[in-house]
Amino acid sequence: MPGSANHKFVLGALVACAAALLCLGAAAAGSAPAESPASAVSLFPVVSDARLAGDAKQTRFIVDLDSKLQHRVFTLADPYRVVVDIPQVIFRLPAGAGTSGRGLVKAFRYGLVMPGGSRIVLELNGPAKIESTYVLDAANGQPPRLVIELAAVDRTAFVQSLDAESRPELRPAVGSVDAVASVTAAARPAVVTPLDSRPVVVLDPGHGGIDNGTQAASGEAEKTLVLDFALALRDRIEKAGKYRVVMTRTDDTFIPLGERVRIARAQSAALFVSIHADALPRGEGDAQGATIYTLSDRASDAEAERLAESENKADAIGGVNLTEEPTDVADILIDLAQRETKGFSNRFARILMTEMKSAARMHKHPLKSAGFKVLKAPDVPSVLLELGYVSNKGDLKQLVSENWRTRTVGSVAQAVDAFFAKRVVSVGAPD
Known part of the structure; x- marks a missing residue:
């Protein structure tokens, strides 16, 4: 399997090089090629997979990337959710990704929120806190990964972890x-x-x-x-x-x-x-x-x-x-x-x-x-x-x-x- 994957990678690289040479040749001839949708897509990082691991006490959400990126993660109440904001990406997830959950996560959805920004929303089965969030470097043939670790908490602890403006109990009387x-x-x-x-x-x-x-x-x-x-x-x-x-x-x-x-x-x-x-x-x-x-x-x-x-x-x-x-x-x-x-x-x-x-x-x-x-x-x-x-x-x-x-x-x-x-x-x- 690794040999097959490497073979496909090499072929893909050769195709990309050939395409680049063709573009350079066209430019040298005085006619710049029109930008294709495929070339526009390549301007953004690609999310190739997202999956869940763990149980009802601790759950890990893992996202496979093709390059490291910045991210912001926060929680929302009623319903319980974890929101992941990242720069604009291209989602190439397997069919049906996010429709089922595991552990603390009921399901998740994803998409473009605004030009330059994408979002992933994790729907939770109950209150949970974000224990840690980090991005791993590519290593041992594995791509860079965004990891979010969640832990179950009671509602009081969950609400205290929210931003002040998002706390239901902090609405003025x-x-x-x-x-x-x-x-x-x-x-x-x-x-x-x-x-x-x-x-x-x-x-x-x-x-x-x-x-x-x-x-x-x-x-x-x-x-x-x-x-x-x-x-x-x-x-x-x-x-x-x-x-x-x-x-x-x-x-x-x-x-x-x-x-x-x-x-x-x-x-x-x-x-x-x-x-x-x-x-x-x-x-x-x-x-x-x-x-x-x-x-x-x-x-x-x-x-x-x-x-x-x-x-x-x-x-x-x-x-x-x-x-x-x-x-x-x-x-x-x-x-x-x-x-x-x-x-x-x-x-x-x-x-x-x-x-x-x-x-x-x-x-x-x-x-x-x-x-x-x-x-x-x-x-x-x-x-x-x-x-x-x-x-x-x-x-x-x-x-x-x-x-x-x-x-x-x-x-x-x-x-x-x-x-x-x-x-x-x-x-x-x-x-």
Whole structure:
């Protein structure tokens, strides 16, 4: 076996040298070769294997690399997780890697979180601490390895090992309006008031990075389809010059749901539009057309509830902290603020439906509501637009069509105009 492996390695090296000589020859002839996907891939380290060893008291997670790299490891609670952040890599793991666990680890997942950064998330069976983490040099024919050693602990010890901002028990006991205000202010990013006084429209392409969203049978990923649509919509709205557009993401980056909401609030957004595409699970029939969702504690129907539950799991995919829930007092304040905001959100949803009917196929029940976390900014009118179903051939054909995108982008931009025109009139009208 070692001889066979060495033989393959030598052959691979010879092929690589031959390819390099061909490239040099082309460059000398005055024509630089176009960069191929394979050459781009080689710019990043490769993770070739990941496995678990040990038992329910002590478990070791081992990652095979082709070069040493820096890493950051931390734990999160509720659910118990270990998060491993590393520079961007290419994952070439065996099929099914991470779907089953061992010892303290239930399963693990991995992927690109942002340009330049990858992440591995270990789902734990219970509380555990990181005893040690290190990278081994290549030796005795074995590749460099990242090793993380875990040990079982009780919840108290686990919580004490967390960063202060991640500790569930360290959430402030809010007992007054002033305390709520101070906590909220501390949580928000610092914002410099812009000189630009135009209304701010935040466009939120769903998913991204490690979170692909839904995926068509032919391979098209929701995260890519909605980003293309959002970028085209941004360009269309900005062209009119009436509004300032802020994007929650402009590339294949994972953004936690809470951060999307914080971006809208930090920018004092006048409107937040989250853009998605849906898919029905196989065997559950067919559906088609665009749907517009607003926030509601009670879903308008079973399909809306299913979709909200699915979308709200995005943070779990990224391994972010899901423990920051508002206290009772904060709930009351948020509810008061949301009453007015809900009216504006519903108004924009109705306007958007009217405008889109002329450009896009709509769902048979185009207006729905459910408890989407991404719509929960209490002071920003927000809707979630499902452009269509990637599980429906007709919808998918439109979603990848530039002509359809141009028409539909135009109708959404018109809805934005109509919404702000009516809002200005309503604000200026006497009581």
